[in-house]
Amino acid sequence: MATLKNICIFGAGALGGAVAGKIATALKNEATVSVVARGAHLAGIRKNGLRVWEAGADEPLVTHPAATDDASQLPKQDLVITGLKGHQLGGAAADIAKLMHDGTRVVMILNGIPWWYFHRDRDSRFAERQIEELDPNGDLWRLIGPERVIGCVAYQGAEVVSPGEIRLSNKGRFVLGEPSGEATADLQAISSLLTSAGLTITTSPRIRDDIWSKLMGNAAFNPISALTRALMTDIMADPALSETVAKVMNEVKSVGEALGTRFSVSIESRLEQSRHVGAVRTSMLQDLLGGKALEITPLVGMVVSLGKLSDVPTPTSETVLALVSQLDRENLKAG
Known part of the structure; x- marks a missing residue:
């Protein structure tokens, strides 16, 4: 990867838009930054610019990137960063592919298990296995290719508060890693670029560990x-709900370990950390209240599916999956 002159954020919603705004602000004389967005949010970006309020800031970062809902209008990109959720990616595969030249790398900011998970996986017995639930037609594997992907785990609270305007709730940090675990020149170049844009970046030789830790x-x-419309503080203050959280976390840990994951933090520590997160509205609750489809399969469905694949029982996750899937259906029907 010689240069990173053309950078596109595909899916410039809350998190993707925040990344786009910071990159465009910091690199305005060094790179051309564009965004692919849609609807009212796209209209807001075009009219008033992309506005990103960093945590505690008195005024927003305001940039005016090229903004479109048609990827074919943009030139080929050296770097594509996706801000789409896992259940949205398959439908966008063809459009993302339009942005790529032979050397393009794609940083995929995703929660949960990603579609490329088993590519060059050395810790399970399932290397190169494709996950049909995350890539039903194989479009992502075929059109983008797992070899182009750099994994990304984000710890950044972000919310679209009005069209074109994003507010961040914390400083945030991002973990990047090649599926192979190698410290490639591409990984180092992208990490350096994002660091120079003011993002807190670390690289990991075991990105799957980071994926499971956040999951x-x-x-x-x-x-x-x-399911409850509750904020993080309310969930952790309720003994029955916090016990359910602990049961799900135990199942996630068991499935992850069966696939070769190493967890560096105990469940007890994670629960204690969660008590101090504050009155946070999760991304799934934001989507529910906004009438949007919920990101169920990468976050909950994969715990159940990979549990079955590795012979690990996940009874609590199965119950939660059934309930939230029906909630999603009813919510979309009402919308």
Whole structure:
């Protein structure tokens, strides 16, 4: 990867838009930054610019990237960063592919298990296995290719508060890693670029460990918050709900370990950390209240599916999956 002159954020919603705004602000004389967005949010970006409020800031970062809902209008990109959720990616595979030249790398900011999970996986016995639930037609594997992907785990609270305007709730940090675990030149170049844009970046030789570590919280708090409409503080203050959280976390840990994952933090420590997160509205609850489809399969469905694949029982996750799936159906029907 010689240069990173053309950078596109595909799916510039809350998290993707925040990344786009910071990159465009910091690299305005060094790179051309564009965004693919849609609807009212796209209209807001075009009219007033992309506005990103960092945590505690008195005024927003305001940039005016090229903004479109048609990827074919943009030139080929050196780097594509996706801000789409896992259940949205398959339908966007062809459009993302339009942005790629031979050397394009794709950083996929995803919660939960990603579609490329088993590519060059050395810790389980399932290397190169494709996950049909995450890539039903194989479009992502075929059109983008797992070899182009750099995995990304994000710890950044972000919410679209009005069209084109995003508010961040914390400083945030991002973990990047090649599926192979190698410290490639591409990984180092992208990490350096994002660091120079003011993002807190670390690289990991075991990105799957980082994926499971975050999933431990997401698989529990996201669906439970959607089912109850409760904030993180309310969930942890309720003994029955916090016990359910602990059961899901134990199942996530068991499935992850069966696939070769190493967890560096105990469940007890994760629960204690969760008590101090604050009155956070999870992304799934935000989507529910916004009438959007919920990100169920990567966060909850995969715990159940990979549990079956590795012969690990997941009874609590199965119950949560059944309940939140029906909630999603009813919510979309009402919308």
